[in-house]
Amino acid sequence: MIPAPGDAPARPDLGWLRHRTRRVPVAAAPAPVAPYAVAGQGGSGSTTGLADFLAGRTTRRQPAPAPSVQVPGSNRADGPPELHTREVPTPGAADPLDLGTSAADPLDLSAPIKQPVPQASPQPTPPPAGGDLDLGSSDLDLSGPPPVAAPPAPAPPASSSLDLFPEAPAAPPARTPVARPRPVARQVPRVPHGGRVILTPRExxxxxxxxxxxxxxxxxxxxCSPAVGDLVLGAVYQLADGSSGVVSRTAGVPTAPPRSRRPVLEAGRDEHDQIRVDLRQTRSLRRFVVHAMSASEGQLAWGGTLVITTHGGSRVEIPLDLAPHAGPVVLASVHAVDGEFVVRAELDPVHGLVRDVALAHGFRAITWADARTPVL
Structure with missing residues (x-):
């Protein structure tokens, strides 16, 4: 029967061989043991000291050995007592020549485990003075040559420390507003009392x-002289109520409105053909135009003057300097504006008859039996 490892007999002849023992729990505090003796001296530790000396573990007096611990369960009396004890190493007592107790032995499982000492992280090397880290010349720079920096803007000239009133920058010259002439309202001339005004194409x-x-x-x-021809005057009018009509001796409508006891306009003939306007009914009249034509619808040799006379003797004259024309000619227009009459020389030839005169000047509220005769 093969004995257990713990019950195997000790080999005193192999003292130089290191023995490994199992770690067992300590039952009680170790009892003090007498220190080893020097080789050749008596005592309980003489055998062990001699074995250490022969094995080269020591060459001088050893300090007091570590306390021995009795292995529980082993009460054998035979054999050396060192086989039943376990040495507890004393810190700081190792011999530099003792290979059995060296902490550097990788086979020594009884040595305490050293905890790694944390090392401080290396401090980053500060960049060289004078600017940021230059990566332009690095071997890892794949972006090409560094960009060329723009030259710094020139600094403004420093003013003198004694200059208490530095010159302000020159202000741009103020723009002088260009005076634009205002349009002058043209004043319409008036007829002086008892005076005379001749209307021309310029006035x-x-x-x-x-x-x-x-x-x-x-x-x-x-x-007009008889050399002009059979000239006859007529008028187309519009009253304040919106009604319109024609006044003409040749058309058979000598008054307007027709068959009125107080006509506003009336056509007649004294020495020359004429039209009279009753100024007592000025508020009833809005506008009218005066035209002339040949009674036989022939061509007239134009000449003479159209004369407009007021009650006080004031006169407005319009020369009839026209080229020969077969048809009616609008000589003048009169508009009532805020109780006053505004007279304008027209001298506008019209092709056609009286109806064409009315349509040319916007009198569209008149119905016609033919181009000469209105519907009454």
Missing amino acids: PVVTLDRVQSGVGALTITAV
């Missing part, structure tokens, strides 16, 4: 004041 408009437009009658006469 075709004149205004009658309230007295000239509201007192008496306004007489419009075509002063």
Whole structure:
């Protein structure tokens, strides 16, 4: 029967061989043991000291050995007592020549495990003074040559420390506003009392004041020689109520409105053909135009003057300097504006008859039996 490892007999002849023992729990505090003796001296530790000396473990007096621990369960009396004890190493007592107790032995499982000492992390090397880390010349720079920095802007000239009033930057010259001439409202000339005004293509408009437009009658006469021809005057009018009509001796409508006891306009003939306007009814009249034509619808040799006379003797004259024309000609237009009459020289030839005159000047509220005769 093969004995157990713990019951095997000790081999005193192999003292130089290191023995490994199992670690067992300590039952009680170890009892002190007498120190080893020097080789050749008596005592309980003489045999062990001699074995250590022969094995080269020691060459001088050893310190007091570590306390021995009795292995529990082993009460054998035979054999050396060192086989039943376990040495506890004393810190700081190892011999530099003792290979059995060296902490550097990788086979010594009884040595205490050293905890690794944490090492401080190396401090980063600061970049060289004078700017950031230059990566332009690194071997790992794959972006090509470094960009060329723009030259710094020139600093403004430093002013003198004694200059208490530095020069301010020159302000841009103020823009001088260009004065634009305002449009001047052209004043319409007025007929002086008892005076005379001739209308021309350059000055075709004149205004009658309230007295000239509201007192008496306004007489419009075509002063022409018999050489002109059978000239006859007529008018197309519009009243304040919106009604329109025609005044003409040749058309059979001598007054307007027709069959009125107080006509506003009336066509007649004295020495020359004429039209009279009753100024007592100025508020009833909005506008009218005066035209002339040949009674036989032939061509007239134009000449003479159209004379407009007020009750106070003021006169407005329009020369009839026209080229020969077969058809009606609009000689003048009169508009009532805020109780005053505004007279304008027209001298506008119209192709056709009276109806064409009315349509050319916007009188569209008149119905016609034919181009000469309106419907009454």
